[in-house]
Amino acid sequence: MDFDWLCATCLSFPGAYEDYPFGPETAVFRVRVRQQDRRPVPGKIFALVGVDADPLSISLKCDPALAVQLRAAHPEITGAWHLNKRHWNGVRLDGSLSAGTVHDMIEDSYDLIVASLPAADREGLGWSTGAP
Template identity: 80%
Template sequence: MDLDRLRSSCLSFPGAYEDYPFGPEVAVFRVRVPTAPPRPGKIFALVPVDRAPSSISLKCDPALAVQLRAAHPGITGAWHLDKKHWNGVRLDGDLPAGTVRDMIEDSYDLVVASLPAAARAALGWAPGAPEGS
């Protein structure tokens, strides 16, 4: 999966946006939290933009993270992040694009699930609901 497809996948979720708080070399994907006063959104994905092969860091349930790392050598603890809750996923072609897409969605869902009920409702989010519902 290339950077354009990663970007497209990450931005397909309600309230998702991209920024570069760490400089131009890392794209950060966040969920805009509808609050007052406005604050930066919560991060659900980080993508180094000039690395080959590409990679993505994604939030993950700790028990699932252990299973994924055991099953796929391209999935490890994410560099510079809490390895209990974040996976680093190497995108060298070993993982199907659908699997990566599912992992992005799981990361987004974990972040949105941690938001207050009013914020979740404002995003129109329901766990496991198809996009756009």
């Protein structure tokens, strides 16, 4: 796994896009939402990646109960730095976790964010009411 793999994985989900609101050192991945009153609205964040971090790491939204379980099972998963540690995990990508596991955590983060969007936004992303 490298930065390009993380970017490609995050961008593989419907409506996902990348921006750099905190500067060039942090890639932020968001889900697009509808415009309100003809004004663009920033999408909701589902992942943050340190561009030059060594080792590479990613911050991901996570269900609080699952976050506790993941942190207990994997020392490379901790509360995310500068984010609400109840809802966000920091994942150090030092080779301990498989690409499949990391992909699943990114997908779970994306799913949590999309599930919180209004119905029209979910439907615009190809979601029906309830589950993806």
